[in-house]
Amino acid sequence: DTGVSQNPRHKITKRGQNVTFRCDPISEHNRLYWYRQTLGQGPEFLTYFQNEAQLEKSRLLSDRFSAERPKGSFSTLEIQRTEQGDSAMYLCASTTSPYEQYFGPGTRLTVT
């Protein structure tokens, strides 16, 4: 499979716990994006990498959220001290051309 993959696909956690998600982009793609999507809404931009450099971070992303892309390959998104409002689908996308993004299947986070 040469598409974007994300792990885990589902995560249930208790409020206050830390969670980490992984995204493996399409190998030749230098750009990697993280989005959050809640029911009935469009994907909401969180952060963006070009190679290993994090170039943009949404104002919506509190300091509980951190993302990395070591060596410009896979990326991780960590949420510390999760809150119920963090429950959402977390989508990763990769591309060589910003307007045509290839999305992974997402990680659905449920905070209880």
Next chain:
Amino acid sequence: GQSLEQPSEVTAVEGAIVQINCTYQTSGFYGLSWYQQHDGGAPTFLSYNALDGLEETGRFSSFLSRSDSYGYLLLQELQMKDSASYFCARGPEGNEKLTFGTGTRLTIIP
């Protein structure tokens, strides 16, 4: 502002044509993309317009009018599998991010 407006729901008949509209605020506008998302699935890219006019890709076409701050997605020869949510997205902005609309849920009926 960066918001985009789309109708929340549209219903159309199998075999017919449907148009999904998108209006946007002009500040910093660069181009308009369209994505399809089936329930439980990931968004998939359909089309992109950076210039005014019509872009055609098989049964799907997308149109942009910068002077009217307006675009639409046109789906022809509708099939049941076209039932999905459709999102317009503006960008990439200078920082290369996309801003998505709230989406239009398209239901195809026999």
